[in-house]
Amino acid sequence: MRYLCLVPVGLLILLIAGVLAGLMFQLPLPQSLDALAASEIYFALRLTLLTSGAATLIALFLGVPSGYFLANHSFRGKALVDTLIDLPMTMTPLVAGVGLLFLLSNDAVRQVLEVLKIELLFSPWGAVLAQVLITAPIMTRTCRSIFSVMDGRYEQVAQTLGLKPYQVFFRISMPMAFPVILSGIVLCWTRAVGEFGATLMVAGATRFKTETLPIAVYLNISSGELGIALICAWLLIMTGFIVLLVMRWIGSPLWTDHSMKGIGI
Amino acid sequence: MTDIRIEKVSTRILKDIELTVSEGELFVLMGPSGAGKSTLLQVIAGLLPYEGRIYFNGDCIDRLPPHKRRVGYLFQDLLLFPHLTIRKNLLLAMTHLKLNFDAKQNRVRDLLSLFGILHLADRFPVEMSGGEKQRAALARAIATDPRILLLDEPFSSLDERNAEHLRDELKKHQRHFRITTIFVTHNWNEARELADRIGVICDGRLEHYPNASKIKHIDEGKSVCSVANLGYSPIRGEEQLSASGG
Numbered sequence: 001m002r003y004l005c006l007v008p009v010g011l012l013i014l015l016i017a018g019v020l021a022g023l024m025f026q027l028p029l030p031q032s033l034d035a036l037a038a039s040e041i042y043f044a045l046r047l048t049l050l051t052s053g054a055a056t057l058i059a060l061f062l063g064v065p066s067g068y069f070l071a072n073h074s075f076r077g078k079a080l081v082d083t084l085i086d087l088p089m090t091m092t093p094l095v096a097g098v099g100l101l102f103l104l105s106n107d108a109v110r111q112v113l114e115v116l117k118i119e120l121l122f123s124p125w126g127a128v129l130a131q132v133l134i135t136a137p138i139m140t141r142t143c144r145s146i147f148s149v150m151d152g153r154y155e156q157v158a159q160t161l162g163l164k165p166y167q168v169f170f171r172i173s174m175p176m177a178f179p180v181i182l183s184g185i186v187l188c189w190t191r192a193v194g195e196f197g198a199t200l201m202v203a204g205a206t207r208f209k210t211e212t213l214p215i216a217v218y219l220n221i222s223s224g225e226l227g228i229a230l231i232c233a234w235l236l237i238m239t240g241f242i243v244l245l246v247m248r249w250i251g252s253p254l255w256t257d258h259s260m261k262g263i264g265i
Numbered sequence: 266m267t268d269i270r271i272e273k274v275s276t277r278i279l280k281d282i283e284l285t286v287s288e289g290e291l292f293v294l295m296g297p298s299g300a301g302k303s304t305l306l307q308v309i310a311g312l313l314p315y316e317g318r319i320y321f322n323g324d325c326i327d328r329l330p331p332h333k334r335r336v337g338y339l340f341q342d343l344l345l346f347p348h349l350t351i352r353k354n355l356l357l358a359m360t361h362l363k364l365n366f367d368a369k370q371n372r373v374r375d376l377l378s379l380f381g382i383l384h385l386a387d388r389f390p391v392e393m394s395g396g397e398k399q400r401a402a403l404a405r406a407i408a409t410d411p412r413i414l415l416l417d418e419p420f421s422s423l424d425e426r427n428a429e430h431l432r433d434e435l436k437k438h439q440r441h442f443r444i445t446t447i448f449v450t451h452n453w454n455e456a457r458e459l460a461d462r463i464g465v466i467c468d469g470r471l472e473h474y475p476n477a478s479k480i481k482h483i484d485e486g487k488s489v490c491s492v493a494n495l496g497y498s499p500i501r502g503e504e505q506l507s508a509s510g511g
Binding site for chain 1 (some may be wrong): 307310311312330331332333334335336337338340342344346347348349357358360361362405409
């Protein structure tokens with residue numbers, strides 16, 4: 001049985017290694033190194049870091065309280081709300097982006113945004129919004145999972161120790177959930193860095209304006225600039241690789257409650 | 266120093282509970298599983314809704330949220346915060362106390378010394394033995410400067426030798442701090458050793474026994490609810506109030 005399992009493992013490794021090799025050896029090394037000088041790469045990298053960072057932060061602020069609320073409260077229609085919040089995770093990002101594009105193109109919404117002097121369509125903020133749409137449900141789901149398995153009696157003890165409800169949340173619930181929330185943050189950020197479909201629809205694909213790394217890959221493949229496209233692709237791959245390494249390195253904190261191991265603490 | 270008076274408290278499990286615990290008294294509450302012992306403690310702590318009235322020193326506390334009741338509550342599973350060291354567990358319990366940082370640190374040191382675990386101050390709960398955690402949880406409950414102490418089967422997970430040792434310590438500290446205490450247990454030995462007075466909850470109703478020594482020879486194997494059938498007539502209501510007063 002052991003040797004039989006090695007076959008699918010080997011096939012999987014071959015497939016992944018083949019993809020990586022394809023990206024690595026498509027161009028001769030000198031040509032790839034020449035492409036490194038393109039300022040477009042650095043613009044795309046900077047914009048990707050900024051938009052994904054902002055989107056992750058917003059997803060955190062939306063997802064943590066939403067997850068906490070959904071984990072701790074029952075109400076009529078909760079199943080519907082849960083499903084609705086999970087929906088963007090199962091939607092094709094391209095379709096989610098089309099929906100967002102239509103929403104932002106609506107006259108009433110446009111007028112409100114104009115009054116507030118907020119420019120979202122075909123701007124970097126549009127990319128942030130598209131990434132939030134995709135990542136906030138991930139954060140909400142992550143937080144809902146951890147808060148729903150956390151022993152509620154810790155919060156009760158904290159109350160009897162004289163802590164006010166907001167102190168209980170920030171000093172007990174949040175720190176106890178932190179390792180899982182941290183993994184949610186990393187997951188959201190990785191997802192935001194690689195987000196393409198929704199970003200393309202809402203922010204568009206304009207060089208040196210809304211050009212994130214995935215958009216740069218798309219634009220440069222389309223225009224035959226393989227060198228820049230491949231460097232950007234490698235930057236995306238390296239981001240994912242480093243994140244996975246860091247998550248393994250963080251591991252479990254010393255105080256981890258064994259009852260929480262099942263959900264990834 | 267605080268006395269507790271409970272008047273006609275009812276929940277889904279409890280039925281018209283009447284109880285007075287005097288200042289500094291250690292009242293032991295017994296009863297079979299599911300009878301409502303822990304429910305009564307949670308009601309006193311404000312963690313469960315209830316009908317009826319509860320008074321601390323004559324002041325009605327029904328409208329006070331749990332964090333304003335100043336109740337030291339020791340859960341059966343102790344529930345030391347796993348992400349904090351023992352020192353920080355105790356410091357957290359003093360958040361509401363109007364003491365400066367140094368005074369709080371000194372209080373932590375004094376309490377940990379008193380319970381013999383000062384050397385474990387910077388350990389996480391996961392790094393401690395059952396008995397050590399028990400002491401730490403008790404120290405944390407007392408660190409809040411509680412008006413009353415509610416102990417929910419705190420020694421049930423310990424072996425008899427450790428439990429006996431900790432019972433002695435608890436009795437000593439309870440006398441030292443003169444904290445009015447309600448102690449829940451299944452264990453007759455524990456009840457006899459600790460109690461100033463014993464109450465038994467059966468089917469949500471509370472029956473009182475004014476003198477713990479009167480039930481000294483009850484077999485460990487007897488169910489607590491069978492006590493009433495052994496000739497030790499419980500007293501109720503007004504009788505109980507006068508008995509506790511005496």
